[in-house]
Amino acid sequence: MSQGEVLVERSERLAIITLNAPERLNALTTGMGAALDLAFVAAATDPDVRAIMLTGAGRGFCAGASMDRLEKVKAGTERLSETGAGVFSCFVDAPPPFRTRYTIPLAITKPVIAAVNGPCAGAGLMLALACDIRIASTDAKFVASFARMGLVAESSSAFLLGRIAGHGFASDMLLSARRIEADEALARGLVTRLLPPEGFREAAIEQALQIARETSPRATRQIKRQLQHGLAHDLVASLDMAERSVRESLTWPDLSEGISAFREKRSPSFPDP
Numbered sequence: 001m002s003q004g005e006v007l008v009e010r011s012e013r014l015a016i017i018t019l020n021a022p023e024r025l026n027a028l029t030t031g032m033g034a035a036l037d038l039a040f041v042a043a044a045t046d047p048d049v050r051a052i053m054l055t056g057a058g059r060g061f062c063a064g065a066s067m068d069r070l071e072k073v074k075a076g077t078e079r080l081s082e083t084g085a086g087v088f089s090c091f092v093d094a095p096p097p098f099r100t101r102y103t104i105p106l107a108i109t110k111p112v113i114a115a116v117n118g119p120c121a122g123a124g125l126m127l128a129l130a131c132d133i134r135i136a137s138t139d140a141k142f143v144a145s146f147a148r149m150g151l152v153a154e155s156s157s158a159f160l161l162g163r164i165a166g167h168g169f170a171s172d173m174l175l176s177a178r179r180i181e182a183d184e185a186l187a188r189g190l191v192t193r194l195l196p197p198e199g200f201r202e203a204a205i206e207q208a209l210q211i212a213r214e215t216s217p218r219a220t221r222q223i224k225r226q227l228q229h230g231l232a233h234d235l236v237a238s239l240d241m242a243e244r245s246v247r248e249s250l251t252w253p254d255l256s257e258g259i260s261a262f263r264e265k266r267s268p269s270f271p272d273p
Contacts, residue, residue: 012209146177
């Protein structure tokens with residue numbers, strides 16, 4: 001499927017969503033954001049898709065919101081935060097704050113991987129933070145440019161950045177609006193893997209495919225719930241949820257397949273949930 005500035009491809013059971021406006025480093029316009037909403041919904045609701053990868057065309061991941069859009073927001077002709085209430089109504093089990101343009105990866109029950117191929121700033125950083133896994137090129141750069149633009153940290157960016165990389169680093173990055181190079185992002189836990197720029201897209205797809213091929217969709221769905229539960233609840237409540245989830249997982253056919261695959265020294269073939 002193609003939506004012009006947002007491309008959607010399939011590789012086996014992986015959906016690859018590409019922001020496709022390389023001439024402006026994939027900065028988001030209103031129309032591009034709406035196309036991205038539809039792409040996420042299509043991948044999330046497709047029963048043949050087990051994982052989703054978000055990346056950018058050309059040399060950038062996403063440079064944030066376009067200046068034209070910010071000017072319209074300032075003039076009051078557009079909203080700063082798009083709720084996507086109608087588009088995201090299919091995510092009935094997700095808390096309402098998850099059902100927005102920049103937090104929708106949190107509402108999706110499938111693993112969502114950000115393949116950050118270059119500059120990642122503002123709204124692009126918000127999208128990357130909401131993804132479950134962030135893989136980056138050694139050419140990637142991260143900027144929380146809100147303070148430099150006279151804005152506060154939008155959506156969940158301050159909260160998620162603090163949880164992912166620590167309060168001290170989040171304070172530094174948000175208050176200084178300085179550029180973070182890929183090696184520092186890795187050291188701080190903002191990303192978990194760095195790959196060389198040559199062949200980055202193919203290598204990132206292969207790593208995302210490993211999740212789509214070899215993990216149980218029931219297990220990954222429940223693990224996402226556990227991780228998100230921990231964002232909003234204390235340890236005692238999270239342990240209680242984990243205990244209930246483990247008991248439920250013991251009734252799934254996935255465990256039998258996982259054991260058989262381990263004993264037979266082969267990759268598992270998990271059933272659809």
